[in-house]
Amino acid sequence: MDPGEVRVAAGGIDPRHAGPSPSSFFQSPRWSRPGRLVEVDLNPSARTPAAVAEGDPERYAARLRESPPEVASLLGRVPLLETPPLDPSWLRYEMLERFRVLQGAPIAKGASILEVGAGAHAIATVPLASRVGPGGHVVAIELSRWSHFREIVAACGMDDRVDPVRADARHLPHPSKRFEVATCLHGVRSLRSEAAMVRVFREMLRVGRSLFLAESLPTAHTEAQRAHLAMYDLREEVFRALGGGPDDLGYRSLSRLCELIEEAGGEVRSSEVLDVDLPHALALFPRALIEGVQEPRLRADLLGRWDRAHELGQRHGTDHPPVGILLAEGSA
Numbered sequence: 001m002d003p004g005e006v007r008v009a010a011g012g013i014d015p016r017h018a019g020p021s022p023s024s025f026f027q028s029p030r031w032s033r034p035g036r037l038v039e040v041d042l043n044p045s046a047r048t049p050a051a052v053a054e055g056d057p058e059r060y061a062a063r064l065r066e067s068p069p070e071v072a073s074l075l076g077r078v079p080l081l082e083t084p085p086l087d088p089s090w091l092r093y094e095m096l097e098r099f100r101v102l103q104g105a106p107i108a109k110g111a112s113i114l115e116v117g118a119g120a121h122a123i124a125t126v127p128l129a130s131r132v133g134p135g136g137h138v139v140a141i142e143l144s145r146w147s148h149f150r151e152i153v154a155a156c157g158m159d160d161r162v163d164p165v166r167a168d169a170r171h172l173p174h175p176s177k178r179f180e181v182a183t184c185l186h187g188v189r190s191l192r193s194e195a196a197m198v199r200v201f202r203e204m205l206r207v208g209r210s211l212f213l214a215e216s217l218p219t220a221h222t223e224a225q226r227a228h229l230a231m232y233d234l235r236e237e238v239f240r241a242l243g244g245g246p247d248d249l250g251y252r253s254l255s256r257l258c259e260l261i262e263e264a265g266g267e268v269r270s271s272e273v274l275d276v277d278l279p280h281a282l283a284l285f286p287r288a289l290i291e292g293v294q295e296p297r298l299r300a301d302l303l304g305r306w307d308r309a310h311e312l313g314q315r316h317g318t319d320h321p322p323v324g325i326l327l328a329e330g331s332a
């Protein structure tokens, strides 16, 4: 299932989407064997100026106790990843979050699911594959990022039911109503424009009997959520100022997501907002990146905002903002 094994959908990939991701600014990861702790490199020169993004083992354990027992045993198989400055367990935290947002999803054992925007770490793919069980099937669509997909899916014992497909979700290579549910978890933000979101939702409604979305909302109830948003909201502006595309767009409100689904021909059947109560350090990006912004006043403004966002994160930690969860069906 590495890029050599990933099926490429007919029509190929738009080369404009093949660029590096902001996460590639972090050091390249080293994998440990599942279940084994890795030694974190404490050499300060090996880190970004940002402090280590701390894990929160007590809260993780509390959320795990609220989950079905099979979730704990599966997360125990997820490789620890040494990616300074992130805590080596960050992938387990993120997968636990995906299990939580999927709790109310209408996904039955044996179901056939389409996933849009699977990403390099299969963060939602593994929880989806666990939900469908050994008789089920997850087709994981991703435009360009496959770097760790194979190792993670295999380590979790899910490769018998995951079918990775390299494709642009604006043109899905599947017949109508092939899947029980078409999902996109924390991927709407990466679809580059609202026009692209509408096109992707239309495709998901075409091939799936229902559409299930989960995406962070631009709201905060706690200081730790505010700290996450302060750093996250800088990303689009910084990447634009550096001359690249918007890698991650600002989070959309729940009502805006509903409007976009309706524009795509869908009818929203249910919506809810979930406070997942878990840390989330992935919005962090190196301050040094902003030094590359040419315009001096903009650079100074962005550096000041990065410092304030970082300071907030140091003081309060950074948490997932509330997550909007939407279930829709095609209106036709």
Ligand SMILES: C[S@@+](CC[C@H](N)C(=O)[O-])C[C@H]1O[C@@H](n2cnc3c(N)ncnc32)[C@H](O)[C@@H]1O
Residues within 6 Å of the ligand: 098, 116, 117, 118, 119, 120, 123, 124, 125, 141, 142, 143, 144, 145, 167, 168, 169, 170, 184, 185, 186, 187, 190, 191, 192
């Ligand atoms: C935020 S990331 C990973 C989200 C992942 N589902 C999770 O739970 O963390 C979203 C992914 O969507 C992919 N993506 C963006 N536009 C896409 C498109 N038009 N078709 C397929 N994948 C796309 C990006 O390459 C990126 O890897």
